[in-house]
Amino acid sequence: MDLHRWMNNSMPETVCRLERSILDDFHVETGEHFGFTGCGEILDILDDLLGVVFPGCYGKETIQLGELTYYLHDQLRHINRRLIKHLKIVFRTKCAVSDCDHSECDNRARETLVEFVESLPEIRKLLIKDIRAAREGDPAASSLDEIVLAYPFVEAVSTYRLAHRLYQLGVPIIPRIMTERAHSHTGIDIHPGADIGEGFFIDHGTGVVIGETCRIGRNVKLYQGVTLGALSPFDRDGKPKVGRKRHPDVEDDVIIYANATILGGSTVIGKGSVIGGNTWITRSVPPNSFVYRTPEFTDSQKTRSVTVGRPG
Numbered sequence: 449m450d451l452h453r454w455m456n457n458s459m460p461e462t463v464c465r466l467e468r469s470i471l472d473d474f475h476v477e478t479g480e481h482f483g484f485t486g487c488g489e490i491l492d493i494l495d496d497l498l499g500v501v502f503p504g505c506y507g508k509e510t511i512q513l514g515e516l517t518y519y520l521h522d523q524l525r526h527i528n529r530r531l532i533k534h535l536k537i538v539f540r541t542k543c544a545v546s547d548c549d550h551s552e553c554d555n556r557a558r559e560t561l562v563e564f565v566e567s568l569p570e571i572r573k574l575l576i577k578d579i580r581a582a583r584e585g586d587p588a589a590s591s592l593d594e595i596v597l598a599y600p601f602v603e604a605v606s607t608y609r610l611a612h613r614l615y616q617l618g619v620p621i622i623p624r625i626m627t628e629r630a631h632s633h634t635g636i637d638i639h640p641g642a643d644i645g646e647g648f649f650i651d652h653g654t655g656v657v658i659g660e661t662c663r664i665g666r667n668v669k670l671y672q673g674v675t676l677g678a679l680s681p682f683d684r685d686g687k688p689k690v691g692r693k694r695h696p697d698v699e700d701d702v703i704i705y706a707n708a709t710i711l712g713g714s715t716v717i718g719k720g721s722v723i724g725g726n727t728w729i730t731r732s733v734p735p736n737s738f739v740y741r742t743p744e745f746t747d748s749q750k751t752r753s754v755t756v757g758r759p760g
């Protein structure tokens with residue numbers, strides 16, 4: 449085949465078909481230009497935010513303690529310059545006002561940036577409590593340093609807490625880009641809309657799924673493969689249940705062991721309960737319960753879920 453002849457004679461028709469598909473069927477809504485928020489730069493900003501929260505761990509350089517003030521100030525100025533651009537883009541693109549001149553969108557972006565950056569010290573405080581919970585809850589952890597540098601849940605939960613604040617501030621798209629990067633890195637899928645209390649620890653972590661409308665209390669510990677999901681994402685007419693609570697609540701001081709599946713917006717796991725591995729739960733569990741699977745000694749070797757009160 450003569451490649452040059454093909455590019456000159458045949459490829460233009462392929463270009464036309466691609467262009468028709470892009471313009472007529474779907475393209476990311478950006479107005480009169482292409483290149484929405486630039487996922488790559490959003491992820492670079494996320495890396496810099498993680499470096500601000502944990503200097504020397506997620507940053508790209510060694511930081512002397514005497515230079516910390518300069519480093520934080522310089523990094524935040526750099527983050528601000530880039531993040532404000534993307535905040536303006538997403539607020540403008542998703543603006544519901546048809547004749548908006550974008551002045552309100554841009555002002556909202558500036559206010560959002562300030563609120564987000566000013567919340568970073570509180571986000572870090574939450575993360576330190578999460579890391580201390582890991583140190584207290586995992587005998588294999590030798591130090592806080594090891595947890596921050598080596599445990600995948602730190603990246604997942606740190607990213608979630610940053611993205612969750614943006615989600616709370618009404619920022620579209622960007623929070624999900626952030627948490628999906630953490631999902632791809634760690635195997636831990638936390639929707640930025642989930643509400644998670646302090647002292648949260650995910651041990652091992654691979655395969656954990658936490659849905660958008662989950663509410664998780666304080667000092668909760670999950671193991672790998674846990675799903676806190678929707679019982680059904682569709683209503684009786686086959687339409688997605690948008691705007692409804694679809695995912696369970698987990699109260700304070702709960703432990704959920706590996707591969708447990710807990711579903712439904714009205715399902716509540718009561719305070720102080722322990723959920724055993726491989727359980728399937730679609731109804732609420734009273735406080736201080738122990739839920740586990742036990743074999744029925746029959747030919748079929750079926751299993752059942754049994755809930756019993758915890759001793760004491």
